Amino acid sequence: MKKILIDIGLIALAGLDIWFNPLTGKPLGIAVAVLGCAALALRRRFPLLVVVLTLPAALVQGALVAPFAALYALAVRSRDRRLLIACVAVSAVIGAIPSPLDEDPGDLAGTLIYFGYTLATSAFPVVLGQLVQTRQELRQRLVEIEDAKEHERVLHAQAILASERAQLAREMHDVVSHQVSLIAVQAGALQVAAGDDRTREAARVIRSLSVGTLDELRTMVTLLRASGDDTTELAPQPTLADLRTLVANSGISVTLSGDLALSVGTPSQRAIYRTVQEALTNVRKHAPGASATVELWQDGNDVGVTVTNTAPSRPSLPLPGARQGLVGLQERAEILHGSFESGPVEGGGFQVRMKLPILADQVG
Known part of the structure; x- marks a missing residue:
């Protein structure tokens, strides 16, 4: 209108x-x-x-x-x-x-004079129109720049959120799942060894709740990992000095060898600790009665850890797994430009091995 x-x-x-x-x-x-x-x-x-x-x-x-x-x-x-x-x-x-x-x-003179006048007046609306067009284009460009900046801010926020979700997923598996798995294993052992019905029933309830919690954790970790990417770590973070406590509280027979004072930075110490923690958790869950060896080593410009367990001596209780532990260790190794290997060994045991370059200590 x-x-x-x-x-x-x-x-x-x-x-x-x-x-x-x-x-x-x-x-x-x-x-x-x-x-x-x-x-x-x-x-x-x-x-x-x-x-x-x-x-x-x-x-x-x-x-x-x-x-x-x-x-x-x-x-x-x-x-x-x-x-x-x-x-x-x-x-x-x-x-x-x-x-x-x-x-x-x-007359010709008057025509020429008038031509100069009309030329100037005819140019005025064209110049004005070009200025208006330039102003409109600049305004549109500014809008496009603001939209691009807003899009970048959204992408940055999404990247940060995805990173935090991945961090949370990893820590939930490495810490919370580790502890709940231990509770479930100990409750199962108590249920088998208890001498009275009340104790067995209490152990059964504890084990049942632990199993349910592990199931919930598995779902939560899967959802968090779906939009996450491992880049940083959450504090507080363990070091090689904490390996003795980890082994002592593992609930299985573990032999720890190697130099706990290896000259490696915090990122590599963190990755080695999580590797040992995941390996011992898997031994408790899937190889009851097995023993394990944890070997810290340095080979030139590389450091690493090898965890090997023997075959289980009795059947394992059916416990759900988050199925993200070995995946998380592989991701940690890739972040630090290292390598991770896992698989069965002769005699029915299992071995995990992480190798990291010392220069990886500068990452993270």
Whole structure:
């Protein structure tokens, strides 16, 4: 509606311009003037055509408003500088030469002087239109830049969230699942060895609750890992000095060998500790009665740990697993540019081995 009102007002203004300053009252002149004014309604869709249709009105009736409005509309929508210059030149020539319907041809000097005037006035709407177009493009560019910045902020926030979810998933498995698994194993052992029904029932309930908790943890860890990526660690973080306590509290027979004072940084110590923790947890869960050896070693510019357990001496209790432990260890090794291997060994046992370059201590 607003555009329609603007069109009506502009056409009326162009008509008044010709009405008060007509060069001729002949029917041809009036028809040309009406065509030029009416064509302004199409200036948004066909700006070049409207410029052409308004030029006869400028030639025959000396119209100013109609050709100026047409030139402005063309300049706002076109970046073709040669076309705009040509339109300005043609409009200036049309405005300067005498009307063919006028019986007085005028003089050459007056025509040239008037040409300079019309050239300047014809250039004004084109320059103004180009400035408006540039302003619109700058405004659009600023909007695009803001949208791009907002998109980058969203992606950055999502990346941080994904990283935190991965960290949380790893720590839930390494710490919480480790402790709950130990509770379930100890409760199962108590259930088998208890001498009275009340104790066995209490052990059964504890084991049942532990198993349910492990199931819930498995689901939560899977969901968190679905959108996470391992990049950093949560504090507090264990070191090699904590391995003796880990082995002592493991509940199985473990032989620890190697130098606990290896000259490695915190990221590598963290990864080695988690490897031993995961391996011993798996021994308790899947190889009851088995013994294990934990060997810390250094080979040139590489350090690592190897955990090997013997075959189980009795059947294991059915406990759910998060199925993310070995995956997490593989990811830790890759982050530190190392390698991780796991698999069965001769005699029915199982072995995990993590190897890390000493330069990896600079990562994390």
